[in-house]
Amino acid sequence: MPCVQTSSGAARVRGSAVRRVLITGAGGTIGTILREGFRGRFDVVRLLDVAALGSAQPGEEIVTADVRNLSAVASATAGVSAIVHLAGIPHEDTLERIMQTNMVGTYHVFEAARRQGRPRVVLASSTHVTGFYEAGERLGPDVPLRPDSFYGVGKAFAENLGRLYADKYGLEVVCLRLGTVADRPTTPRHLSTWLSPRDAVELFSCSLTAPGVGFTVAYGASDNQRGWWDLSSARQLGYRPADDAERWAAEIEAATADPSESASGPQGGGYAVERAPVPDGQ
Numbered sequence: 265m266p267c268v269q270t271s272s273g274a275a276r277v278r279g280s281a282v283r284r285v286l287i288t289g290a291g292g293t294i295g296t297i298l299r300e301g302f303r304g305r306f307d308v309v310r311l312l313d314v315a316a317l318g319s320a321q322p323g324e325e326i327v328t329a330d331v332r333n334l335s336a337v338a339s340a341t342a343g344v345s346a347i348v349h350l351a352g353i354p355h356e357d358t359l360e361r362i363m364q365t366n367m368v369g370t371y372h373v374f375e376a377a378r379r380q381g382r383p384r385v386v387l388a389s390s391t392h393v394t395g396f397y398e399a400g401e402r403l404g405p406d407v408p409l410r411p412d413s414f415y416g417v418g419k420a421f422a423e424n425l426g427r428l429y430a431d432k433y434g435l436e437v438v439c440l441r442l443g444t445v446a447d448r449p450t451t452p453r454h455l456s457t458w459l460s461p462r463d464a465v466e467l468f469s470c471s472l473t474a475p476g477v478g479f480t481v482a483y484g485a486s487d488n489q490r491g492w493w494d495l496s497s498a499r500q501l502g503y504r505p506a507d508d509a510e511r512w513a514a515e516i517e518a519a520t521a522d523p524s525e526s527a528s529g530p531q532g533g534g535y536a537v538e539r540a541p542v543p544d545g546q
């Protein structure tokens with residue numbers, strides 16, 4: 265069930281209908297899930313990516329743009345009532361590339377929102393902002409950050425930018441610390457971190473439409489029996505997860521050998537493993 269829906273089909277935010285939603289990084293894994301899942305929930309979904317997005321379906325608009333270009337992002341933001349910001353590098357990389365795409369790119373999204381009528385921003389953060397806590401430790405959105413990678417540091421920066429734009433400019437911001445988005449869990453770690461596609465659609469929809477979010481940080485996972493994160497702030501947005509990774513537990517435990525994907529050690533798994541730093545420019 266969608267969290268909030270008006271009779272016209274347009275979901276609501278801040279008392280006014282969410283008519284047009286911009287999704288950055290719409291061509292990727294999560295973007296593709298949301299593109300499908302948002303059909304019929306919002307009047308118009310504007311899809312932005314540097315990569316090809318195919319042809320626009322009814323109720324869609326397509327924008328080819330790079331989030332590293334502020335004026336392109338500002339143009340793409342005109343007339344939208346909310347933004348889902350996904351575009352970026354979804355894994356560890358050089359600090360230089362994380363800075364340009366994930367940090368500067370996210371700054372462009374917040375700055376474009378400030379200039380273009382202050383639509384709500386829903387940010388795809390990551391549990392890698394707290395990846396150095398041990399598996400099994402119960403974490404809520406207020407724990408001190410312990411990023412496990414340059415990737416995690418970039419997400420921590422993005423959350424802090426959101427806090428700044430909320431406090432200084434009154435933007436509504438939801439930072440979703442997403443676990444592992446996949447069709448199904450495949451490793452022991454996923455038994456704690458999995459976020460199913462249908463729960464992801466629900467979580468993003470609730471984040472777009474819940475009233476009065478101010479600045480909210482929420483962990484994003486399915487209702488996993490072995491979950492590590494307190495989902496109460498997501499539930500306050502109206503999120504009611506339907507899936508649980510436990511269904512695959514016996515099969516996964518019988519098959520797994522990769523130690524970086526075990527359910528012990530740091531929550532960040534392989535991201536938290538010490539490796540020779542990758543020099544910038546490589």
Ligand SMILES: NC(=O)c1ccc[n+]([C@@H]2O[C@H](COP(=O)([O-])OP(=O)(O)OC[C@H]3O[C@@H](n4cnc5c(N)ncnc54)[C@H](O)[C@@H]3O)[C@@H](O)[C@H]2O)c1
Pocket residue numbers: 288289290291292293294295312313314315329330331332349350351352353354355365369388389390391441442443444445446
């Ligand atoms: N997939 C997960 O399990 C997961 C978990 C936690 C957080 N996240 C975050 O969610 C977001 C989406 O993840 P995903 O798995 O869909 O990643 P993805 O790589 O599948 O998709 C990212 C999309 O962003 C686009 N993109 C990259 N650089 C861009 C740029 N400069 N300008 C415009 N578009 C650009 C890519 O073309 C791609 O389509 C990322 O920010 C990622 O860090 C994902």
